[in-house]
Amino acid sequence: MTEWVVEANDITKVYQMGEIEVHALRGLSVNIAPGEIVSIMGPSGSGKSTLMNILGCLDRPTSGDYSLNGESVATLNDDQLAEIRNRGVGFVFQSFNLLPRATALANVELPMRYAVLNGRNRKQVAKEALEAVGLGDRIRHRPNELSGGQMQRVAIARALVNNPAIIMADEPTGNLDTTSGEEIMTLLKNLNKDRGTTLIIVTHDPEIAELTDRVISIRDGRIAE
Amino acid sequence: MNFVSSLLEALESLTSNKVRTALTMLGIVIGVGAVIAMLAIGNGTEQAIVGEIEGIGTNLLFVMTNREDVTNPEPLTIRDAEAIADPIFAPAVSAAAPVIQGQAELTAGGNVATTGLVGVTEEYKVVQNVELSEGEFFTGTQITGLASAVILGTNVAEDLFGRSDGLIGETVRVSGQPFRVVGILKKEGGSEFGNSPDDQILVPLTTAQTRLMPRNVKNQVDLIYVSAIDADSVKQAEDQISLILRERHKIKLGEDDFNIISQEMFLDMASTVTGVFTVFLGGVAGISLLVGGIGIMNIMLVSVTERTKEIGLRKAVGAKKKDILTQFLIESSLLSVIGGIIGIILGWLLSLGIGRIAAASDFILDPAITINSVLLATLFSAAVGLFFGIYPANRASQLEPIEALRSE
Numbered sequence: 190m191t192e193w194v195v196e197a198n199d200i201t202k203v204y205q206m207g208e209i210e211v212h213a214l215r216g217l218s219v220n221i222a223p224g225e226i227v228s229i230m231g232p233s234g235s236g237k238s239t240l241m242n243i244l245g246c247l248d249r250p251t252s253g254d255y256s257l258n259g260e261s262v263a264t265l266n267d268d269q270l271a272e273i274r275n276r277g278v279g280f281v282f283q284s285f286n287l288l289p290r291a292t293a294l295a296n297v298e299l300p301m302r303y304a305v306l307n308g309r310n311r312k313q314v315a316k317e318a319l320e321a322v323g324l325g326d327r328i329r330h331r332p333n334e335l336s337g338g339q340m341q342r343v344a345i346a347r348a349l350v351n352n353p354a355i356i357m358a359d360e361p362t363g364n365l366d367t368t369s370g371e372e373i374m375t376l377l378k379n380l381n382k383d384r385g386t387t388l389i390i391v392t393h394d395p396e397i398a399e400l401t402d403r404v405i406s407i408r409d410g411r412i413a414e
Numbered sequence: 415m416n417f418v419s420s421l422l423e424a425l426e427s428l429t430s431n432k433v434r435t436a437l438t439m440l441g442i443v444i445g446v447g448a449v450i451a452m453l454a455i456g457n458g459t460e461q462a463i464v465g466e467i468e469g470i471g472t473n474l475l476f477v478m479t480n481r482e483d484v485t486n487p488e489p490l491t492i493r494d495a496e497a498i499a500d501p502i503f504a505p506a507v508s509a510a511a512p513v514i515q516g517q518a519e520l521t522a523g524g525n526v527a528t529t530g531l532v533g534v535t536e537e538y539k540v541v542q543n544v545e546l547s548e549g550e551f552f553t554g555t556q557i558t559g560l561a562s563a564v565i566l567g568t569n570v571a572e573d574l575f576g577r578s579d580g581l582i583g584e585t586v587r588v589s590g591q592p593f594r595v596v597g598i599l600k601k602e603g604g605s606e607f608g609n610s611p612d613d614q615i616l617v618p619l620t621t622a623q624t625r626l627m628p629r630n631v632k633n634q635v636d637l638i639y640v641s642a643i644d645a646d647s648v649k650q651a652e653d654q655i656s657l658i659l660r661e662r663h664k665i666k667l668g669e670d671d672f673n674i675i676s677q678e679m680f681l682d683m684a685s686t687v688t689g690v691f692t693v694f695l696g697g698v699a700g701i702s703l704l705v706g707g708i709g710i711m712n713i714m715l716v717s718v719t720e721r722t723k724e725i726g727l728r729k730a731v732g733a734k735k736k737d738i739l740t741q742f743l744i745e746s747s748l749l750s751v752i753g754g755i756i757g758i759i760l761g762w763l764l765s766l767g768i769g770r771i772a773a774a775s776d777f778i779l780d781p782a783i784t785i786n787s788v789l790l791a792t793l794f795s796a797a798v799g800l801f802f803g804i805y806p807a808n809r810a811s812q813l814e815p816i817e818a819l820r821s822e
Contacts, residue, residue, distance in 0.1 A: 272734070303728070
């Protein structure tokens with residue numbers, strides 16, 4: 190283990206929108222320690238989604254170096270990135286993004302299906318993950334039979350199954366009512382405490398940010414001091 | 415991701431929109447069904463025609479005057495036929511039957527019929543395997559004696575008398591001259607060539623030459639049927655006939671003024687024709703299969719667009735390009751393979767039905783579904799599914815995960 194689980198140095202990201210170059214990130218550096226809970230805040234257009242995409246290995250920086258778990262990922266190809274995402278990152282989205290036709294169990298199993306090493310009994314692991322998020326009695330339900338809070342729990346279980354180093358949560362409570370939102374935050378914090386999983390939460394909500402160890406504010410593609 | 419779970423997932427995805435899946439498959443079902451049925455009909459036709467030609471007798475040769483390549487051919491005569499039948503010069507020939515052919519108007523009891531007329535000698539019975547349902551074939555005396563005797567085909571008999579038995583001794587007028595019925599030909603059944611013996615009458619060759627169909631040259635005949643001693647001697651017989659006729663017609667150089675045609679040549683000709691026919695039918699059916707394939711591509715493209723978000727999510731949790739590609743290819747192949755299997759069954763039923771209809775209209779056609787045509791259809795439909803699945807699947811696999819996730 191290195192000192193930092195997330196180690197990003199001087200990251201820039203430039204999008205080409207027709208003839209205009211859009212500088213989404215302008216030399217941003219951020220380090221996150223294992224087990225930390227960090228929130229990334231910033232107004233829309235500040236570059237926080239871009240940062241999340243890069244930290245989550247969904248995208249590559251234009252320049253700069255990024256190491257996840259001590260492994261440099263800035264220059265990997267699409268398939269190698271897919272592999273890193275598979276075992277190194279768990280995603281929790283605002284809109285849950287569950288497969289509508291699949292049961293909770295099948296949804297949770299999904300990342301393991303793409304794993305290079307097919308672990309022991311996938312169903313068992315998926316079931317345990319669902320139990321860990323308190324949905325042990327809902328494994329045969331499909332998303333349309335679950336409440337918003339329950340769907341987000343399924344998504345969290347899915348993020349957990351491959352034991353990733355970090356969980357990236359993009360507005361995880363954005364589509365939930367206050368009670369469910371609080372429950373989800375508690376669940377995430379407990380998982381962090383029990384498993385030591387690093388948690389990166391992108392949010393607009395200052396109340397959510399307050400629950401985290403550290404807030405990274407972003408403005409115009411840079412860290413706002 | 416293992417294959418079985420991919421397959422199950424694809425099945426699940428296909429069953430989640432049953433109407434769409436069924437309609438997409440229908441294109442392939444019709445395409446494959448049509449290919450199978452058309453090939454079966456083509457093969458059935460070929461077999462029927464080949465059977466018909468083989469029915470002529472494998473050791474039969476036809477000798478006729480070559481009017482195409484030679485300007486002033488010497489006509490074939492009875493003497494030529496006698497020379498061909500000479501066992502010393504043509505040991506491979508067992509019999510030669512000269513005939514003249516034409517049309518004649520028959521009347522009997524107020525009924526009129528126009529039929530094919532064949533003037534024959536005694537050898538005709540042997541060479542053509544003539545069988546009579548009643549009466550006797552012409553005797554040598556009848557033939558040399560210009561007898562006014564006639565043998566009727568069954569259809570002719572029906573047309574004239576309304577029956578085809580008990581007619582021996584009846585009188586028929588052939589081109590106005592009275593002939594006595596001495597025999598009735600055994601019914602042959604349907605013939606694809608239209609000139610079935612059922613619709614013909616036979617008279618002695620000499621009678622035909624002198625009284626019914628006079629020819630320019632004395633003893634001239636239109637055609638000589640020759641039978642070789644066995645099927646293996648056909649080639650030898652052909653050479654010997656050729657030698658004899660060249661000698662008799664005094665041909666030293668250039669084209670022969672006669673043609674010798676063997677059954678093998680007919681078979682070759684028929685297979686070529688029916689082969690083209692089969693390819694044509696199969697090709698037309700193949701086009702409908704192609705259209706079915708385009709249907710698959712269309713629906714898979716819609717499916718990719720609809721499932722962009724799902725693809726994004728799969729990529730986010732670690733699916734590689736190849737995984738997404740495989741997923742969509744399996745779906746499209748499954749569509750076409752299942753459609754193909756149903757299509758094979760449909761094509762089989764279709765060709766059975768057509769066989770029945772053909773049998774009911776007295777045309778013997780036994781549609782033959784061969785393993786080859788089934789394999790061809792299966793492989794072709796799977797290939798169609800793969801080919802038309804590649805573009806949508808590739809499009810899906812190329813989606814950027816971020817963009818795909820953002821889409822709604």
